[in-house]
Structures are given as C-alpha cells and as structure tokens.
Amino acid sequence: MVKPMEFIWMDGKLVPWGEANVHVMTHSLHYGMGVFEGIRSYRCADGRFAIFRLNSHLNRLFESAAIAEIIKIPYTYSELEKAVIETAQANKLGEGYIRPLVVLGEGNMGPLSKDNPVRVFIIPWKWGRYLGRDALDRGISVSISKWRRANSVLPFQAKITGHYVNAAVARRDAEKAGFEEAIIKDESGYIIEGSAENIFIVKDGTLMTPDSRLPILRGITRDSIICLAKDSGMRVEETYISEADLSNADEAFFTGTAAEVTPIKNIGEIFVGTACPGPITEKLQTLYFQTVRGEFPDKHHWLTYID
Ligand SMILES: Cc1ncc(COP(=O)(O)O)c(C=O)c1O
Missing domain, CATH: 3.30.470.10 (Aminotransferase class 4, branched-chain amino acid transferase, N-terminal domain)
Structure with missing residues (x-):
C-alpha cells in the first residue's frame, strides 16, 4: 500500500x-x-x-x-x-x-x-522494487498474455490512463496463472512489451528490443539502456521480435522507471538462457544503477539534483 x-x-x-x-x-x-x-x-x-x-x-x-x-x-x-x-x-x-x-x-x-x-x-x-523485493537479483517469471495490443488506437507512445485497462487485465491473468508479469503481443503476434515495462532480449551478444514504430511506450529507461549499451560498444537492434525469438533468447529483461532493469527468468515453462540474470543483463543493470546514482560524469544531463 x-x-x-x-x-x-x-x-x-x-x-x-x-x-x-x-x-x-x-x-x-x-x-x-x-x-x-x-x-x-x-x-x-x-x-x-x-x-x-x-x-x-x-x-x-x-x-x-x-x-x-x-x-x-x-x-x-x-x-x-x-x-x-x-x-x-x-x-x-x-x-x-x-x-x-x-x-x-x-x-x-x-x-x-x-x-x-x-x-x-x-x-x-516511496516505491521500492515494483516487481518484488528480490526481482532485480533473481529475475521474474512471465507469461504471454492473450490480450493483444491493437495498432489502430490512440498511439501507445502516449501515456494515457485509459490505455492501462488492458495492462491491468494482462497482469491479473498472469498472476492468476502463477506468473509475476505479462508480455503483450500486437495483433500480428510480435512481442511488444510488458504491462508497464519495455522488453529487451540478448541473442549472440546483440541487444534487441521492439522497434519504436510498433505500438509500444517509448520508454525512457529503454532509451537509457540503448544509450548505455551503445556507449559500451554493444550492438543494439530495434527490430521485430517473435515469440520464437523470445524463447530462443540467451537473455531477456524488462525496463521501466518503476521496474528498473528486471531480468526475466522464464516465459511460461521455458527458461531463458542458462543463467538469470545473464551476463549482459547484469552488466546493463549495473551500468543503469551507476548512472542513476551519479557514479559517472553526467554527460547526457540526465540528473536533476534536488538538494
Ligand atoms: C506500458 C509501458 N511500457 C513501458 C514503460 C517503461 O517506460 P519508462 O522507462 O519511461 O518508465 C512503462 C512505464 O511507464 C509503461 O507503462
């Protein structure tokens, strides 16, 4: 509460x-x-x-x-x-x-x-860990929602309150089935995002995330992670991700202001990769927290000090 x-x-x-x-x-x-x-x-x-x-x-x-x-x-x-x-x-x-x-x-x-x-x-x-106390360390289990993200509605890049009724039912269904979060696909079956997080996968060292032309919220954490990954020399692709890509990923994680960088352990019955968090997820998670905590020079001017 x-x-x-x-x-x-x-x-x-x-x-x-x-x-x-x-x-x-x-x-x-x-x-x-x-x-x-x-x-x-x-x-x-x-x-x-x-x-x-x-x-x-x-x-x-x-x-x-x-x-x-x-x-x-x-x-x-x-x-x-x-x-x-x-x-x-x-x-x-x-x-x-x-x-x-x-x-x-x-x-x-x-x-x-x-x-x-x-x-x-x-x-x-005061909001602690949005997806559970130890979610950032152990990763979470997710399911794929039966509720699809429609393309022909008010753009999802807008954070409009009414958009979130679908997020609520997707998350409720996931929790009822014993999972901690839901992944939402669009009408064509492409992976879109979580109920209130963007999603990334890692395959053969490349970081991939759904393209911003898809009906996603253009997350600010998503953008930060893309910047940090590129700054550290990683290959990043904004692309179309299928359910098969997700199941075959080496690593997967969610990003969001509330969810921060949360590793995904399993999708339904399928475990993602061999370790959770995977090495790239862990590296990006560390970089993210070092950045929000001002441990590096603030070259992007992302921090507004309040005291
Ligand atoms: C639907 C949805 N996707 C993604 C995100 C992540 O966005 P951000 O990183 O800007 O918090 C959020 C959180 O606000 C969201 O509600």
Whole structure:
C-alpha cells in the first residue's frame, strides 16, 4: 500500500495529502482520458538526491497531452519542472517516485467534453522494487498474455490512463496463472512489451528490443539502456521480435522507471538462457544503477539534483 506523504501539488500549490481530492463528476474517472508520468529520484554517490531524466519525463507528459488533444496542460514546462522539484523537496522525498497526473475535471459529460477544467497533480511516494523485493537479483517469471495490443488506437507512445485497462487485465491473468508479469503481443503476434515495462532480449551478444514504430511506450529507461549499451560498444537492434525469438533468447529483461532493469527468468515453462540474470543483463543493470546514482560524469544531463 502506498503510504501517504505530507504534500501533493494540486493545481498550482502544495496541499496536505488528505486534501488532494476530486469530485465524483471528474470527467477522467468516467472516460479514462488522463495523462501521467512516473519518475524516480535516487540517492547519488555524493549523498545528494537526483531526479532521473526529469526533462524527458516532462517532455513526454506534454507529448502525451498533445496526442490526447483534448487535454491542454495549463502550465508551462518550466512551471511543472519547478513544481516537481518543489514537491520532492517539500516532502523530503529522498529516494522515491513522483507521479505527475493530468486529468479532465468536472463540468460537462460525454466522452468529448471540451471545456472541462484541466487538473494537474504531482504525487510523491516511496516505491521500492515494483516487481518484488528480490526481482532485480533473481529475475521474474512471465507469461504471454492473450490480450493483444491493437495498432489502430490512440498511439501507445502516449501515456494515457485509459490505455492501462488492458495492462491491468494482462497482469491479473498472469498472476492468476502463477506468473509475476505479462508480455503483450500486437495483433500480428510480435512481442511488444510488458504491462508497464519495455522488453529487451540478448541473442549472440546483440541487444534487441521492439522497434519504436510498433505500438509500444517509448520508454525512457529503454532509451537509457540503448544509450548505455551503445556507449559500451554493444550492438543494439530495434527490430521485430517473435515469440520464437523470445524463447530462443540467451537473455531477456524488462525496463521501466518503476521496474528498473528486471531480468526475466522464464516465459511460461521455458527458461531463458542458462543463467538469470545473464551476463549482459547484469552488466546493463549495473551500468543503469551507476548512472542513476551519479557514479559517472553526467554527460547526457540526465540528473536533476534536488538538494
Ligand atoms: C506500458 C509501458 N511500457 C513501458 C514503460 C517503461 O517506460 P519508462 O522507462 O519511461 O518508465 C512503462 C512505464 O511507464 C509503461 O507503462
């Protein structure tokens, strides 16, 4: 359960956690039209805390709203950047998670309600290991969902709240069948991603991940891993991955702000490779944590220090 913190940023100011409420006529509660982000902050090597890739997350929030079209965020980029930092600082968040959420408020009803106020919240909380306490060390077991990702809907590169109903049923089915996460395929049967993570496989030393033209969320962790892999001389392919490629992979792992870099141990009854985590997964996982913790010079300007 999420433990309340002290403040939530609501429509321009910090309010006590318990007062950040919405009316039952809030449009997004009925029709699922909201956009959101998930951001993490980490304790860095020098003892300070830094938000990882705040800039990329806020850009994606504005892009998601632009794709959704009817959500016009009533703040500028720099106002939201300041608000995220202020929220983390006011709550003494330290290492934690930050959720900007933009919804359509009350007013008109019906799916297309043009004049409803746009409400913006920035919610912090402490979130440990998203896929289980030791998931990063031991890897997780996953199944392939029967629910497919449709190509002809609002683009999945937008992080829209309504997209996540499919993620919820896929994950519920996986858990019911004794697995920890689901992998989702598209209508043609290509591997797309997890319910809230991007997916990578390793085959003969090459790192592969579903192409960004497929209906995936263009994950910021995915992008970080691609950069780190290329920087360390690895061959990276954004491509089309079939279920057979997945079963024959030497290694597989999920990436996400919440899931970080989580090795995949088995897919259904099939064990991936010979060791979990495999050597490349382990190397990328280490590089990722060294990067988010500021152990290298921040050449990509990914860290925003908050103290
Ligand atoms: C569907 C989906 N795919 C992938 C990801 C990973 O994205 P990111 O690395 O930007 O957190 C997420 C997490 O937000 C997600 O919800």
